[in-house]
Amino acid sequence: MPGLPGSVYGEALSRVLWKPTERIALGVGEHEATSDRRVDSAGSGAGPALQVRSLTKAFGERVAYEKVSFEVERGEVFGFLGPNGAGKTTMVRTLATLISPTSGTATVAGFELTPANSLAIRQRIALAPETPGLYERLSVRDNLACFAELYEVADPAQRISQVLEAVGLSDRAREVCGALSKGLRQRVSLARALLGSPEIVFLDEPTSGLDPSATREVHSLIVGLRQQGVTVFLTTHRLEEAERLCDRVGILRTRLLGVGRPEELRRRLFSQRLRLRILRPLDDPGGLFGSLGGIKAWVALDGSTYELEVTDTKAVAPELVRALVAEGADVVSVEELRRSLEDVYMQLMQEESGR
Numbered sequence: 476m477p478g479l480p481g482s483v484y485g486e487a488l489s490r491v492l493w494k495p496t497e498r499i500a501l502g503v504g505e506h507e508a509t510s511d512r513r514v515d516s517a518g519s520g521a522g523p524a525l526q527v528r529s530l531t532k533a534f535g536e537r538v539a540y541e542k543v544s545f546e547v548e549r550g551e552v553f554g555f556l557g558p559n560g561a562g563k564t565t566m567v568r569t570l571a572t573l574i575s576p577t578s579g580t581a582t583v584a585g586f587e588l589t590p591a592n593s594l595a596i597r598q599r600i601a602l603a604p605e606t607p608g609l610y611e612r613l614s615v616r617d618n619l620a621c622f623a624e625l626y627e628v629a630d631p632a633q634r635i636s637q638v639l640e641a642v643g644l645s646d647r648a649r650e651v652c653g654a655l656s657k658g659l660r661q662r663v664s665l666a667r668a669l670l671g672s673p674e675i676v677f678l679d680e681p682t683s684g685l686d687p688s689a690t691r692e693v694h695s696l697i698v699g700l701r702q703q704g705v706t707v708f709l710t711t712h713r714l715e716e717a718e719r720l721c722d723r724v725g726i727l728r729t730r731l732l733g734v735g736r737p738e739e740l741r742r743r744l745f746s747q748r749l750r751l752r753i754l755r756p757l758d759d760p761g762g763l764f765g766s767l768g769g770i771k772a773w774v775a776l777d778g779s780t781y782e783l784e785v786t787d788t789k790a791v792a793p794e795l796v797r798a799l800v801a802e803g804a805d806v807v808s809v810e811e812l813r814r815s816l817e818d819v820y821m822q823l824m825q826e827e828s829g830r
Contacts (some may be wrong), residue, residue, distance in 0.1 A: 488607045506604050519824055522585060524675050524706040525570065530579035531563055538591045539565040542579070543731045547723075549674075551793060552697060552707040554721035556714065556820060562606075563710040567677050570708070571602045584674050601668035605680040606658045618652055619670065626671050638666040642696060656690025665696055675706045676728030682716060695719060718816040732823040740819045743809045746771070746814040747788045751795070754805035763802060782812070 525547035532539045540562030547553040557563050568574045570583055572593040581588040584599040609618050616635060623631035641646045642662045652660060661681060668676055678697070694788040697720055700707050710715055716738050717724050725734040733740050756778040757763060764770045764783065769791035772784040785791040788811045799806050 479485035480758045494510075496749045514785060522582075523547055524551075524584060525553075525708065526582040527664060528580045530569065530581055531577045532562070532569055532574070533577045538729060539642060540727060540731075541729055543727070545725050545731060545734045547708060548711075549706055550701065550704045550828035551722040552701050552709060552720050554717035554724040555708065555727060556591040556712075556717055556724055558824070559712075562729055563727055564679055566727070567602070567679050567708065567710060571600060571677055573602075588770055598671070599673060600675045600677065601660075601671065602677045602679060603664045603671035603679065605683050607750045609660060609663055612651065614649050614651055615639070615655075615666075618663060619667060619749075622667050622813070628670055634670060638669045639671060641699075643692065656689070658685045658692070661685065661689070661693065662696075665693070673705065675708065676700060677708045679710050680712065681709070682711065682713060686789050692715075714815070714817045714820055726823050728820045728824065728827050729771055731829070732827055733819070733830045735814045737819065740816075744819055744822050745814050746784050747786070749783045749785055749788055749795070750776075750808075750810050751783060751799075752807040752809075753779050753799065754807060755779060757781075757802070757804060763798060767791065767798060769794065779807075 479573050486767055523546040525545075527546070528544050529542045530544070531541050533541075536789075543562075543566070555563050555566065563575070570581060571586070572583075572588070572649060575590070576588070583596045586592040586596050586599075588596070610621065610780055612619070616639070619635045619638065620631060628634050635648075636645070642665050644659070644662055644666060647655070647659065652663060655663070665678075665681070680696075681692050685693065692717070697707055697709065709717070709721065721737070722738050723734065724740070726732045726740075733743070735743070756775075759777065760773065760781065764773045764781075769786045770783050771786060774782050783795075792809050792811070796806055796809060
């Protein structure tokens with residue numbers, strides 16, 4: 476994952492998040508739920524957190540998503556990207572057992588996605604929707620107490636104090652939720668999601684409408700969850716957010732257009748390029764560049780700047796510098812032209828529109 480400052484909430488989160496073997500997520504007392512549909516052994520951590528195979532959801536003739544397949548490893552932050560109406564939220568609702576797929580199969584936290592396994596799955600996941608859905612006339616603590624009772628959380632008073640500390644809301648516990656800013660309400664929603672120590676957290680547009688300060692706090696919480704081994708399934712419109720936080724991403728537009736690490740998608744879609752700047756133009760740039768096997772094509776942008784298409788930037792750059800120095804050229808810079816995740820996203824969307 477790209478570098479990010481350590482979560483300021485990491486220590487508090489470590490006290491909040493128990494290991495899956497200690498008790499079931501979304502707490503049902505201290506007992507273990509059983510199911511003959513468990514794909515891996517309870518609490519073993521074996522196998523992916525999510526496995527989706529040819530999943531389709533249609534509402535009558537309208538298809539929300541079609542034949543989608545991907546896996547999410549345990550403990551990773553997986554970004555699910557796409558335009559409005561692409562099917563992202565519908566996928567989240569499906570995997571969270573709120574609606575049933577039309578066809579296809581999936582496993583969630585090691586359980587097959589079937590009506591019989593809905594309770595077992597819900598006991599191991601948490602969902603923080605874009606709209607927090609809090610009781611606005613109740614205080615922060617009373618909201619959490621209400622949901623802790625629904626989740627049958629053991630020692631709810633202690634647990635509520637722990638999650639409030641984890642999201643930095645201990646000093647706002649008595650405030651009425653309706654009086655809080657959108658950013659603070661989103662943090663209450665995240666606290667609610669942490670009540671039962673989930674294995675998988677689904678975050679649906681968690682920073683939508685937040686100011687930069689509140690967005691940074693949510694980012695810190697996501698990093699803290701990852702550091703504690705919780706799997707995070709993140710839907711977002713913010714491509715820079717996905718690139719900063721996510722180990723891998725999937726790009727959806729009814730169909731899954733691509734899935735992988737941002738760097739893998741860049742390499743799959745675009746050629747690798749270097750930009751070379753020197754003090755004076757080369758006498759014979761074609762001869763010099765042609766003598767280096769890793770350079771596929773080149774163009775002069777101006778008298779002393781060249782853009783090169785190469786097979787491997789890391790292999791070609793040192794060889795290029797050595798050749799330039801040997802020719803007596805004064806090298807100002809050699810930089811890799813790195814495509815952004817936004818470039819990847821737009822390229823995939825253009826390809827899909829042209830189908």
